[in-house]
Amino acid sequence: MTVTNLEIADSRRRQRLNAIQRSLNARHARERRFRLLGLGAVITAMVLVAILFASILIRGVPAFWQATLTLDIYLDPEVIQVDERPVRERGESPAQYRERELAWLSQLGMVNWNALIDEALKDQLPGEIESRQTRDLRALVASGERFALRNRVIEKPELIGQTVTVKMLAGANVDVWLKGNIDRSLPDHQQQLSAQTREWADYLKEQGTIRNAFSTALFINTDSRSSPASAGLAGAFMGSLFMMLIVIALSIPLGVASAIYLEEFAPKNRLTDLIEININNLAAVPSIIFGLLGAAIFVGYLRLPLSAPLVGGLVLTLMTLPTIIIATRSALRSIPPSIRQAALGIGASRVQTVFHHVLPLALPGILTGSILGVAQALGETAPLLLIGMNAFVANVPSSPVDQATALPVQIYLWQGNELRNFFEARTSAAIIVLLGLMLSLNATAIWLRKKFETRW
């Protein structure tokens, strides 16, 4: 009897143990599966990011190097027939001087600079070059380089009559041909360059006249359509810079001030609840809506200029404000109440409490939120399209009311350029520049957070 009882008890115990073991195994397996899934998700994301970056880098990095000619150009006084550079005389009004200077500049504008470049090229190329081949010859050099040559003479008129060694960008299609971005085996009618120009380009490359050199054009020039090889980001960069300055100057003070008021001073009632809900909703409004609003109010009603970084900056400010308010409020909320109580306890006023104690502690969070908000604004494209910032601008803007474009919009514009073979790489290069800016902004945010971080 007792034996059987014992046996029964023993077998029950084993059954229980088995059940526990089974459930334990099942739970462990579930945990392993979850971990694997999580790891898989992270790996997938990393691989996708790596593919994205690699494809952009592989396509974009070669665009920083461009086919460049080194030419000895004789600045023939026979061709450059201009007067002496006007010097301001005594008693001459600035307007009169400006007029004489403009007349001189116009004279220089009329000079056939291409003829000088043609001569320099003919020296480098074998055989006689007839005048009917001028077109093939001019295809070798980016057409904007004649203005660069002119500007050189404007800066130093005494160069006329001398031979100068000039680095000139090769034409966009020459660059494409030499880099092999177009299939070199395609028949003549599918090529962009004439057979003669291709032959000359290969010859000059062999002679060392054309080299693949690092080009600063991408950084110092503005966008160009007449001379695609010299198209650069300078105008777009300045446009973005002006917009970011406006965004920083307006959205950070406004955003931080409203967050402090709402979090520390405002009474909790229906009205503040309503405001809070609206701020949260605003943060979720698609950016293109802000663009529509900007076009209607800033351009349509306030009559601010089209395509101006001022309007772009105001629109992006509206877009960034909710982000900064929310980030600042959560930074303020994360400061322990004991800090406030201690300050109030030793007799600080509420304003003193906030500005002397709470705000300095919340600073890293506020800065991080603000910088991320500004970085987001830097990369924003859609609202800018609606206020005319997608126009072709060939000037570097000198103030926020001059027409300009922005870096992400420039990427969009180059992506749509009809000269695909050349601009595909150029677009990726512009993306690299924009990503570089973003990364440095984000790195600043992290650095600031670490620098001001306080523990308690």
Added chain:
Amino acid sequence: MSFKKSTLSMAIAASLAAGLSTAAQARDTIQIAGSSTVLPFASIVAEEFGGSFPQFNTPVVGSGGSGGGLRQFCQGVGENTIDIANASRAIRSGELENCAANGVNDVLEVMFGYDGIVFASRADRGEFALTPQHVFAAAAAQIPQDGQLVDNPYTRWSEIDSDLPDQEIVLVIPASNHGTREVFEERVLHAGCDSYAEIEGDACNNLRGDGRIIEIAGDYTETLARLDAQSDAVGVFGLSFYDQNRDRLQVATVDGVTPSLETIGSGEYPVSRPLFFYVKGEHLDMVPGLAEYTEFFLSDAISGYGSPLEDAGLIPMDDDERAQALEQFQARTVVSAE
């Protein structure tokens, strides 16, 4: 604390005031918007203009399609409205009425050259020799068969004409915000439609809705991207765009004529259209360089034979036509609604 606050509010007020006051200053840069077909040409002229006239700024050229440009153009007179609208078609009477309603009465039309519209397919696919009738049969919503209108039954080009390649029918055309669309409808669809007595007038514009017609609101690059994704597709492009992407595209003949500068210039190739820009007469005294830009645009060195615009794919007008266009502008001939 109050000091900090007051400087802060002053800074904000100052920056806002600066923005508002500069808006009242005169604009000294010409502002252009409109057709994406004209955009490359206008941009080149703008750059050359900026390079040749040191006293003027380089004009700013925006896109938005012919319709979008003319809508902005007709928004009114003043600093924050554009000075020139580029268009790949003539202004419509409805747009002129809109202009007049907003106080824009001096609309000066400038024609500066021609552009061909070409059908192109991927270079690695079959060659097309199209006629307007083929295109209509491929694109129409309904076509007559045995005396009755039936839903378009064609799914492959070879079913329309056995000489055409055995490829799926996919036609990528510009959306109605493009001036190119109007020319496509007039010169191709209607021409094809005329061969069928059963369909007339606006019914010719009814396109099939089964996904074989893809309308593109963006630029030709988008059309090109479509052709990359759907290898059988045939796209509608401007001649200049095709010209710059000849390594990827092959062009179809229309009525046996291959589009080129010569065949379009001579009128042999049937699908071509004049290109325009519209100058706001009211702005001529307000924005410096507007008249000079227009005259520069029409000069032989810029838009004649051997000019940078011809290199970019524009079909130049001959000297007489150009002289006439210049004369018309210099006389400030205002467009009137017919």
